[in-house]
Amino acid sequence: MSTQEVFMSDDNQTIINCPSCGAKNTTTAQRCGSCGGPMEELKPIHSEARERQRRYQQDGFSVLWALIAMAVQVVLTGAVVVALPQAAGVLDFEGYYGMSLTIPVWFTGGFLVGLISPGKTFIEPVVAALIVAFPTVFYLYNGIFSTFGHGQTVRTMPWFMYAIMAAIGVMFTLIGAYAGERIQLGPQTATSD
C-alpha cells in the first residue's frame, strides 16, 4: 500500500520544459536544473478573485436592453411619480417625497431588467435611470414649465439635494440589477459560470 502511494506521487510529478533553455524539469522545481532560469512562468495561474470579478463583468453594452430598460424606468417612474398623485389627490409626491420615491422605483426597474435580461445587464438599467433622472428632477422641482405638474410648493429643498437623491436612485438601480441577476443565476451557479 505504501509503495503504491510513493509510486502515485511520483507519477503526479509532471515533466515540463524550461522556458529559457528547454531542459526537462519537474513542475515542483522553482528554478531550472540546467540553466538556473525561473520556472514560475509555466505554472498555471489560478486566480479565483479574477474569476469572481469576471462573473460580474458585462460582455458589452446592449442597445436593445438599454431601450427596454428605458421603457421600464419611464413607465415605473411615470406611474409612481406622475400618474399616481394625479389619480389620487391625497398622494402628493412633490419635492422631497417625489425624489425619495425614485429610489425604490429605479431599484425595481433595475431589478426587473436584471432578472428578465439574458446575460449580465447592469449598465443598461443604470444608463436608463440616469436619463430618466433628468426629467424627473425637472418635473418635481419645477413642474413642466408650471403647466403640467406643480413642482415643489410645500416640501421644498435646494436643487443640489435633488441631484444627490437622483444619484442615490441611480445607485440603487445598479443594486437592483445585481439582485435581479443573482436571482436569475440561481444558487447552483455560484461556483461556476
Ligand SMILES: [Zn+2]
Ligand atoms: Zn533552463
